[in-house]
Amino acid sequence: MAAPPLAARLARYAAGLTFEKLTPEAVHETKRRFIDSFATAVGAMPAEAYQIAKRCALRVSGNPGASLLGGGRSSPEWATFVNGLLIRYLDFNDTYLSKEPAHPSDNLAPVLAVGEAVGAGGRDLITAAVLAYEIQCRFCDAASLRAHGVDHVTYGAISSTVAAGKLMGLDETKLTHAVGIAGVCNVALRQTRSGELSEWKGCAFANAARNGVFAATLAADGLTGPAPIFEGDLGFFQLVTRESFDPAPFGASLGNIDGFMINKTYIKFWPAEYHSQSAIDAALRLRKELGGDVSNVVSVDIDTFEACYNIIGKYPEAWAPRTRETADHSLPYCTAAALLDGDVYLHTFDESRFTDPTLLDLTAKVQVHLDDALSTRYPKGIPNRLTVTLTDGRKLVQEVEFPRGHAGNPMTDREVEAKFRRAVEPKYGVAQADRILARCWDLENLTSVTELIGDMG
Numbered sequence: 392m393a394a395p396p397l398a399a400r401l402a403r404y405a406a407g408l409t410f411e412k413l414t415p416e417a418v419h420e421t422k423r424r425f426i427d428s429f430a431t432a433v434g435a436m437p438a439e440a441y442q443i444a445k446r447c448a449l450r451v452s453g454n455p456g457a458s459l460l461g462g463g464r465s466s467p468e469w470a471t472f473v474n475g476l477l478i479r480y481l482d483f484n485d486t487y488l489s490k491e492p493a494h495p496s497d498n499l500a501p502v503l504a505v506g507e508a509v510g511a512g513g514r515d516l517i518t519a520a521v522l523a524y525e526i527q528c529r530f531c532d533a534a535s536l537r538a539h540g541v542d543h544v545t546y547g548a549i550s551s552t553v554a555a556g557k558l559m560g561l562d563e564t565k566l567t568h569a570v571g572i573a574g575v576c577n578v579a580l581r582q583t584r585s586g587e588l589s590e591w592k593g594c595a596f597a598n599a600a601r602n603g604v605f606a607a608t609l610a611a612d613g614l615t616g617p618a619p620i621f622e623g624d625l626g627f628f629q630l631v632t633r634e635s636f637d638p639a640p641f642g643a644s645l646g647n648i649d650g651f652m653i654n655k656t657y658i659k660f661w662p663a664e665y666h667s668q669s670a671i672d673a674a675l676r677l678r679k680e681l682g683g684d685v686s687n688v689v690s691v692d693i694d695t696f697e698a699c700y701n702i703i704g705k706y707p708e709a710w711a712p713r714t715r716e717t718a719d720h721s722l723p724y725c726t727a728a729a730l731l732d733g734d735v736y737l738h739t740f741d742e743s744r745f746t747d748p749t750l751l752d753l754t755a756k757v758q759v760h761l762d763d764a765l766s767t768r769y770p771k772g773i774p775n776r777l778t779v780t781l782t783d784g785r786k787l788v789q790e791v792e793f794p795r796g797h798a799g800n801p802m803t804d805r806e807v808e809a810k811f812r813r814a815v816e817p818k819y820g821v822a823q824a825d826r827i828l829a830r831c832w833d834l835e836n837l838t839s840v841t842e843l844i845g846d847m848g
Contacts, residue, residue, distance in 0.1 A: 402566035432477035475500030475597030483662035488770035497596035498523035513837030523554035528652035533636035548577035551603030571616025573606035588716035666699035674729035723757035
């Protein structure tokens, strides 16, 4: 007997996943991801892109509605977009690296919006979040989108749809239709992340997730979707991934001894594109060797792996960024900033910083080289090797494969809290930061999503 279509298998898995089936490790990690995502969202609130999106969202009301981080209410779809933009905008939220890279905490925006709209509790939020991570990351393991010029957020439309549908209580049939609706009309172009980057870079997944909520909402009221969406002669496998695949057994599935995917994803230590994290780490180590003095640096050579080279290391714009989005996706700029400043944080990507002549002069001394030997160590690690040549001819070398925050070198709970406090306390104060943290650490007992988001109103 032929296996059921993939969309139906996703629906069956989603319908059968319960909080009781989650491991304690997955539950704990989910709490850390909400804390981390609220930190990145608050840090992004000064962004003009957020102001634009919020103005648009406030023109719309929903019944039921959902809360916007930073204050106000709108429809669940618009709340997903605005809050998803905030979580993603600084390129500071979590990451998963495989055949396709991803930022799976992008899925938390639809979880929050739909969870609030349907009156879900904390256990429901945790279950939906773990579900979304599971689907997106398993898909990333199965096939590359980047290789075909398609953006990674395309998988996010599917994971967001299933998570939203789970919270809405859709049965297997309606979940299958929701996946069909989302899968047929949310293929995003990789041009989002090519050359000079725009504000849309931080909005792309928010849009995919918004559309996922839309698909689930339509399916909940009975709208049917194209099928089989993956295996069809003009379906996802044929036209998008260019290959068929059967994702590895999902967490808590029969025969799976591999745990849940959320525990294999990485929290970012620095607010820059993930492949640069090991280069930043190496640059900070070299700066200590230099005693903080980079005046004698003649050149900086970065030997890197294919994904890093092609995503953030080859475009001419990376050496003279004109937008924040280009700067945080520039391997040479992030490396130079770490060497010069001894830190990479939100201010690193202010216009006054990425146009500073001294920093640009050091960035101009950076050369990036593709090393095929390093490529073989990806995606298990992200190896970047830096060689600094000084005026006296000396060469200093540092290589980092597992930067702080990587699953191979994870941040502690205290470090996650410190990241949160650094972003949140300047805006909301210590007492309010304490209250948000307390709610997140006790997330399984949360009864009101509105109260949780209201702490950041």
